[in-house]
Amino acid sequence: MARIALRRLASAIPVLLIVSLITFGMMRLIPGDPSAVIGGISATQEQLAQIRHELGLDQPMYIQLLKWYAGVLHGDFGRSLLMGQPVMQVTMQRLPVTLALSAYALVLTLLLGLVGGIFAALRQNSWVDQAAMMFSMFGISVPSFFLGLLMIFFFAVYLGWLPTGGYIPLWQDPWGWLRTSTMPAISLALLQVGLLARITRSTMLEVLRQDYIRTARAKGLTRRQVVAKHALANALIPITTVIGIVISLLISGSVVIETLFSLPGIGQLLTQAVLNRDYPMVQGGLLLVTAFLVFVNIVVDVCYALLDPRVRYESH
Amino acid sequence: MRPAGLASFGLIMGLTLAAAPAIAAPFSCPRKGGDFTFGQEANVNSLDMMTSSSISTRNAALNIFETLVTRDENYNVIADLADSVTEAPDHLSYTFKLRPGATFHNGKPLTSADVVASYDRYRRVGLARNILAKVDGWEAPDAATFVIRMKEVQPIFLELLSSFLAPPVIVPAEFKDDSPQQLHAVGTGPWQLAEFMPGSHVRLRRFEGYVPNRNFENRNGFGGYKQACFDTVTFRIVPEPGARVAGLRTGELQGVEDIPTKSVAELKGDKNITLVPMQNWWMQFAWPNLSVPPTDNLAFRKAVQAALDMDEIMDAATDGNYRLNVGLQYPNQPAYTDVGKETYNQHDAALAKKYLMEAGYKGAPVVLLTNKDYGSMYNAALVMAEQLKAVGVNAQLKVVDWPTSTQMGTLGGSDFNYFFTGVGSEIALGSLGIIQDVLAPNNMFHPKDGKDDPGLIAAYADMTQKFSPAERQAGWVRAQKIILEQAYALPFGALTKMQGVRANVQGFTPFRIPRPSNVWFAN
Numbered sequence: 001m002a003r004i005a006l007r008r009l010a011s012a013i014p015v016l017l018i019v020s021l022i023t024f025g026m027m028r029l030i031p032g033d034p035s036a037v038i039g040g041i042s043a044t045q046e047q048l049a050q051i052r053h054e055l056g057l058d059q060p061m062y063i064q065l066l067k068w069y070a071g072v073l074h075g076d077f078g079r080s081l082l083m084g085q086p087v088m089q090v091t092m093q094r095l096p097v098t099l100a101l102s103a104y105a106l107v108l109t110l111l112l113g114l115v116g117g118i119f120a121a122l123r124q125n126s127w128v129d130q131a132a133m134m135f136s137m138f139g140i141s142v143p144s145f146f147l148g149l150l151m152i153f154f155f156a157v158y159l160g161w162l163p164t165g166g167y168i169p170l171w172q173d174p175w176g177w178l179r180t181s182t183m184p185a186i187s188l189a190l191l192q193v194g195l196l197a198r199i200t201r202s203t204m205l206e207v208l209r210q211d212y213i214r215t216a217r218a219k220g221l222t223r224r225q226v227v228a229k230h231a232l233a234n235a236l237i238p239i240t241t242v243i244g245i246v247i248s249l250l251i252s253g254s255v256v257i258e259t260l261f262s263l264p265g266i267g268q269l270l271t272q273a274v275l276n277r278d279y280p281m282v283q284g285g286l287l288l289v290t291a292f293l294v295f296v297n298i299v300v301d302v303c304y305a306l307l308d309p310r311v312r313y314e315s316h
Numbered sequence: 317m318r319p320a321g322l323a324s325f326g327l328i329m330g331l332t333l334a335a336a337p338a339i340a341a342p343f344s345c346p347r348k349g350g351d352f353t354f355g356q357e358a359n360v361n362s363l364d365m366m367t368s369s370s371i372s373t374r375n376a377a378l379n380i381f382e383t384l385v386t387r388d389e390n391y392n393v394i395a396d397l398a399d400s401v402t403e404a405p406d407h408l409s410y411t412f413k414l415r416p417g418a419t420f421h422n423g424k425p426l427t428s429a430d431v432v433a434s435y436d437r438y439r440r441v442g443l444a445r446n447i448l449a450k451v452d453g454w455e456a457p458d459a460a461t462f463v464i465r466m467k468e469v470q471p472i473f474l475e476l477l478s479s480f481l482a483p484p485v486i487v488p489a490e491f492k493d494d495s496p497q498q499l500h501a502v503g504t505g506p507w508q509l510a511e512f513m514p515g516s517h518v519r520l521r522r523f524e525g526y527v528p529n530r531n532f533e534n535r536n537g538f539g540g541y542k543q544a545c546f547d548t549v550t551f552r553i554v555p556e557p558g559a560r561v562a563g564l565r566t567g568e569l570q571g572v573e574d575i576p577t578k579s580v581a582e583l584k585g586d587k588n589i590t591l592v593p594m595q596n597w598w599m600q601f602a603w604p605n606l607s608v609p610p611t612d613n614l615a616f617r618k619a620v621q622a623a624l625d626m627d628e629i630m631d632a633a634t635d636g637n638y639r640l641n642v643g644l645q646y647p648n649q650p651a652y653t654d655v656g657k658e659t660y661n662q663h664d665a666a667l668a669k670k671y672l673m674e675a676g677y678k679g680a681p682v683v684l685l686t687n688k689d690y691g692s693m694y695n696a697a698l699v700m701a702e703q704l705k706a707v708g709v710n711a712q713l714k715v716v717d718w719p720t721s722t723q724m725g726t727l728g729g730s731d732f733n734y735f736f737t738g739v740g741s742e743i744a745l746g747s748l749g750i751i752q753d754v755l756a757p758n759n760m761f762h763p764k765d766g767k768d769d770p771g772l773i774a775a776y777a778d779m780t781q782k783f784s785p786a787e788r789q790a791g792w793v794r795a796q797k798i799i800l801e802q803a804y805a806l807p808f809g810a811l812t813k814m815q816g817v818r819a820n821v822q823g824f825t826p827f828r829i830p831r832p833s834n835v836w837f838a839n
Contacts, residue, residue: 032717047446164563164569166516262554268359
């Protein structure tokens with residue numbers, strides 16, 4: 001198991017290197033630089049040049065890259081050009097907002113997607129199956145942004161049950177956090193619910209048709225035992241991989257939802273950083289988010305090995 | 317010595333008022349308490365007012381910090397943290413007496429040493445530190461007096477100093493070495509920082525130790541007699557317009573900015589909401605690239621001018637939320653003039669074609685550089701392109717994001733012929749604010765062969781060096797005439813910014829920043 005984790009960790013290094021290089025290169029290739037944003041539209045050429053000099057943007061690109069890598073190796077991801085704060089500090093302030101929202105959305109996804117998919121498979125072609133698949137199709141088809149707006153007008157404006165937006169940290173006021181995060185989490189989760197429900201259903205159907213399931217039934221096991229011990233355990237192997245992808249999709253999908261519901265998460269931060277050409281913020285923030293996603297995928301790989309002995313065997 | 321500026325500046329009413337004690341009873345909050353939450357569109361990245369010219373920073377920070385001089389309701393210069401301003405007879409020094417009793421939010425009394433330290437920091441990192449280019453130095457002869465010495469006479473010095481774009485705010489001396497964007501948010505204003513969560517909100521609370529400017533009776537522009545009636549004020553970042561409107565309707569937000577036009581009719585019928593239109597928020601512009609053909613040709617630029625129907629352009633750009641406006645000043649401003657009106661909103665296809673023939677135009681592409689980040693700029697370009705095509709101009713849109721567009725517009729080059737943008741605050745600052753956009757060195761103006769128009773240079777000299785307001789205005793009138801006749805700029809019209817508050821919010825009037833001072837809840 002440790003070998004699998006180490007091997008995955010080693011393969012993460014080139015991934016992070018490539019991501020950081022691409023981010024650095026892309027940010028320099030697209031026109032526009034932060035001096036125009038900081039200086040404003042009326043800044044003179046002289047003022048813009050001065051800002052560029054102060055930010056070190058007038059240095060050759062390879063020097064900027066090497067300096068940045070040297071900083072990263074020392075744990076210094078630079079300072080946000082627009083906020084003046086260390087990138088690490090800003091990212092660590094914003095990442096928990098996105099992670100908490102994504103975790104909430106993941107719980108909803110697992111609850112609705114897994115349960116819906118399992119029941120749909122167990123009651124294939126019944127009204128339960130039809131309803132679950134209709135719901136999942138709805139989730140896949142409706143854009144999260146539009147769904148969010150509909151929910152704002154129905155639950156906040158019309159019924160007055162939930163706030164229209166804003167953010168309250170979980171550790172400050174859990175009830176307040178739940179109220180402000182419920183609509184964003186549902187908007188974010190629904191697409192993934194649809195995806196997971198359909199994959200779970202098809203995987204379960206495939207597993208339920210296997211010989212070992214028939215054998216288990218023939219041995220006189222109850223339906224619950226067959227489903228829980230044999231069918232679900234085997235169906236979870238591919239589903240776990242999908243859950244890893246779902247986590248990545250939830251984090252990347254939070255950009256739109258954070259904007260709609262005014263949540264100060266990492267998605268909104270990085271979008272603004274790109275628009276403002278805040279180079280250190282984009283480079284450092286993306287690297288940290290990538291590192292987190294790589295870590296999630298390593299955990300998924302390890303879980304995969306735990307669930308499937310063949311993976312452990314192959315690794316030896 | 318004589319009181320500052322006074323008759324010679326034409327901006328003196330505020331300063332004269334500042335020198336005389338208020339006669340009537342000053343404003344007193346009819347009701348105190350509550351949290352006023354204002355939904356604003358753009359994120360606040362930093363509260364360092366010295367190094368940021370962003371509107372979102374200004375919205376919050378100019379309620380925390382104060383400056384020696386600022387602008388009143390009509391953008392005239394007034395004293396603010398200065399109790400009085402006196403200009404030396406030789407115009408080579410300005411003496412500022414500080415507001416008695418003023419203290420910082422950390423409890424420390426304001427002294428001239430703090431002003432010296434603030435100006436030292438501003439000269440080092442201030443975004444608009446070039447306003448101090450003609451300043452020789454400053455000193456603090458006593459704890460309540462600050463003196464600025466000039467290298468040479470600069471009649472417009474107080475106008476420059478009172479600009480609210482990125483002003484030299486006064487902070488405690490111990491923060492003079494704060495890095496750019498990292499200024500401690502400790503000022504002398506009626507509101508002190510309670511909480512700042514970038515991307516989410518800025519919360520201010522009433523500063524109980526605030527000493528108002530007793531030379532006024534009420535809030536006046538960025539200055540005046542300010543009182544904090546609410547317990548707290550929260551500037552919440554709500555980028556999505558639909559969410560802002562929803563927040564206003566539910567009462568979660570008591571005030572919002574940038575209400576989309578399509579929501580205005582619906583909100584008008586809501587008795588719980590009062591709409592507060594801010595006319596003359598900004599002007600839509602297209603700046604021609606004078607360095608490349610065919611826009612280097614005056615006859616071609618005149619053809620474009622002749623072809624345009626500004627009503628159509630502004631209607632599309634603002635969803636009908638606009639006023640047509642000749643020239644480069646808002647109609648209510650002292651420097652407003654309609655000279656050059658014959659060049660505006662002509663929509664004369666025959667005349668446009670005549671000018672095109674005169675220019676020898678053979679169908680070369682004319683690139684309109686715009687962006688989709690600001691819908692008004694994109695829509696203006698879209699309609700202008702169609703109007704130009706209708707008279708035979710091969711107009712092509714180049715749509716990029718705003719930073720790219722700004723960079724391309726800034727660098728000039730041969731990639732575009734018209735750069736679409738908008739100007740708001742600079743125009744509010746008066747003719748001096750906008751004329752700098754048509755003089756090099758400037759990030760948008762690229763004269764042919766790098767040579768400024770001599771007529772404009774002469775007009776600018778009058779605007780900046782004459783002591784008489786009439787002579788300065790005459791300079792501006794000449795400048796606007798040249799700008800419009802030479803088609804150095806295409807001003808389309810003025811856009812109205814729609815704000816809204818809950819009906820129980822009293823005293824909220826539109827201005828260039830949302831002002832929570834002297835505003836209260838009726839119930």
